[in-house]
Amino acid sequence: MFKTLCPQTYNEALYVGHYFRTGVPVVMDLTKMPNGEAKQFVDFAAGLVFGRGGDMDRLAPRVFLLMPRGTAGRGSDVGEVR
Secondary structure, three states, X not given: OOEEEOOOOHHHHHHHHHHHHOOOOEEEEOOOOOHHHHHXXXXXXXXXXXXXXXXXXXXXXXXXXXXXXXXXXXXXXXXXXX
C-alpha cells in the first residue's frame, strides 16, 4: 500500500512524515506547489529519509517516492536481501 499526497503548502509536511514514520511508502507529488516551497519539501523529505534509513526516488519531475526502511524499492529483485 502506498499513500499519495499532493501538498499545496509546506504545512502539509506533517502528513508526509506521519505516513513515512509508520512504515507506509509515500508518493509525494509537488507539482502544484510554488518552487520555493517545493524545494523546502524536498529538503524535508531528504532529511526524513536519511534520518530514518529509508530511500527516496524521483518518479517524475516534482514527484518523489519515499520508501521507509525495510520496504522493497522499485528496482529491487524479489529474492534480494538488504
